[in-house]
Amino acid sequence: MNGVSRSGYYQWTRRKESERKKRRERLKQQISRIFLESRRLYGSPKIAQVLRQQGMRVSEKTVARIMQELGLKSRTVRKYKATTNSRHNLPVHDNVLNQQFTAQAPNQVWMADITYVPTDEGWLYVASVMDLYTRKIVGWHADERMTKELVLQALDQAYSRQRPKGKVLHHSDRGSQYASHEYQQRLLKYGMKGSMSRKGNCYDNACIESFHSILKKELVYLEKFKTHKEAQSKIFEYIEFFYNRKRVHSAIGYLTPIQCEQMYDYVA
Secondary structure, three states, X not given: OOOOOHHHHHHHHHHHHHHHHHHHHHHHHHHHHHHHHOOOOOOHHHHHHHHHHOOOOOXXXXXXXXXXXXXXXXXXXXXXXXXXXXXXXXXXXXXXXXXXXXXXXXXXXXXXXXXXXXXXXXXXXXXXXXXXXXXXXXXXXXXXXXXXXXXXXXXXXXXXXXXXXXXXXXXXXXXXXXXXXXXXXXXXXXXXXXXXXXXXXXXXXXXXXXXXXXXXXXXXXHOOEOOHHHHHHHHHHHHHHHHOOOOOEHHHOOEOHHHHHHHHHHHO
């Protein structure tokens, strides 16, 4: 065999086989670690992307096979229900955003929406504000009642945290909370331009509605909350410690929202 002894050849093949086994074992360990760190939420596409970011050359199919072999299955579920009420006589803004879901920098476009969370004590309503460029939840607030104070608290937190320097385009649905005189006055105070979805068109506010869908699939539908306080605590942990800081997002190149914001600041 081209000057190679039979025993030498078999030793070489065994060594190569041993190296492949070791690599696969390391890959199994890394996949398990990433899966557990994602709160058992990531499927093979996201895990493959994280591995590539860490310098590993691996296909999504390989990751999927190993996950199946290890019994690792994403625990998300799907449900949906509409929330806000747009039947009112308050003034509304034009749809300035018009489904142009792109921004060139943080704090150019914010999207706002309300969702609900069931508990044994009744509904807990959650108002969120998302930055379109980073997909970061820049402000949020939870309360037992769906009022204009709920959305004002979320907006105030977002402004206090971000301190935007330019004019922010603020997009929401036509719900009475966002159309209220008090909310519109706050937008003026903060120097923001209003934009509202067309009546009955959920796609006009797709990015923030997508976040609320993720929040439901990755937290709410996997838990049973006894109290409003317990739900609020879990939502705080999910948004502040997992979603903004650890969860990679396909729309921003499989970075986390905080990484995306920091990368922009670093380059700028």
